[in-house]
Amino acid sequence: MKHIVLFMLLMVFVVLPQNIIAQEKAVATEFIKKADEKMRGKTNTSTMKMEIIRPTWKRSISMKSWGHGLDYSMTYITAPAKEKGQVFMKRKTEMWNWVPSIGRMIKIPSSMMSQGWMGSDYTNDDILKESSIVYDYHHKIVGEEKVEGFDTYKIEMIPKEDAAVIWGKIYKWITKDGEYIQIKSEYYDEDNELVKSDHAYDFKKMDGRLIPSRIEIIPAGEERKKTVLYIEDIKFDVDLPITFFSQQQMKRVR
Numbered sequence: 001m002k003h004i005v006l007f008m009l010l011m012v013f014v015v016l017p018q019n020i021i022a023q024e025k026a027v028a029t030e031f032i033k034k035a036d037e038k039m040r041g042k043t044n045t046s047t048m049k050m051e052i053i054r055p056t057w058k059r060s061i062s063m064k065s066w067g068h069g070l071d072y073s074m075t076y077i078t079a080p081a082k083e084k085g086q087v088f089m090k091r092k093t094e095m096w097n098w099v100p101s102i103g104r105m106i107k108i109p110s111s112m113m114s115q116g117w118m119g120s121d122y123t124n125d126d127i128l129k130e131s132s133i134v135y136d137y138h139h140k141i142v143g144e145e146k147v148e149g150f151d152t153y154k155i156e157m158i159p160k161e162d163a164a165v166i167w168g169k170i171y172k173w174i175t176k177d178g179e180y181i182q183i184k185s186e187y188y189d190e191d192n193e194l195v196k197s198d199h200a201y202d203f204k205k206m207d208g209r210l211i212p213s214r215i216e217i218i219p220a221g222e223e224r225k226k227t228v229l230y231i232e233d234i235k236f237d238v239d240l241p242i243t244f245f246s247q248q249q250m251k252r253v254r
Helices: 004-040 124-128 247-252
Strands: 043-053 060-069 072-079 087-091 094-099 104-109 139-146 150-159 168-176 182-188 192-204 207-218 226-236
Touching: 004 139, 004 150, 004 168, 004 207, 087 247, 094 247, 139 168, 150 182, 192 226
Parallel strands: none
Antiparallel strands: 043 060, 043 226, 060 072, 072 087, 087 094, 094 104, 139 150, 150 168, 168 182, 182 192, 192 207, 207 226
């Protein structure tokens, strides 16, 4: 009987912590999933403006975007005149760029995913959503912090071994109030060096959802450099078939 009691106590001390860890990971994943779904919806269409700010110059890019789940997205550049008409599309694992000025359809290789999109601090991976923050990473709550006046969970994201991602680690601060707003993110390379961070501001109700209308992306260690994304309008769960995301549509979309 003594041995049985000792064995049962040992199982409690071994199994219980493992169950707690598993539950905490599940909560972290659920927060990441809900935060991602909030900004994405089943489908979406939006108009946005991006300002690229550098020490000696600044330029703006306006665009329309469409998205369907994790696998399909398209972005049409509406300004400036030099880039107007360019279209970027992701269709599952394929990334394409239509350049009407030269009449060429260019496939974007995976080796270019870490490069800045349109010269900004967004990467091609950020814009085209090649990797999923929900499925390509392990999630863990590592703290609770107040950020910009919001109570948040700090969630650590470590890439899975077989995930084709460009980041070695990501931290995200997501509100605990049931709105699941991503207030802040930090992105690290494989050497654990901070590469960039993003910060959400100016929260507004758009199509029934409270979301940031301004997001600033700041590269680490580079003064007076940042990219600011302004979400001017967004609609969620619109009628948008998968057939919309085609090379033919890239040439027609306006």
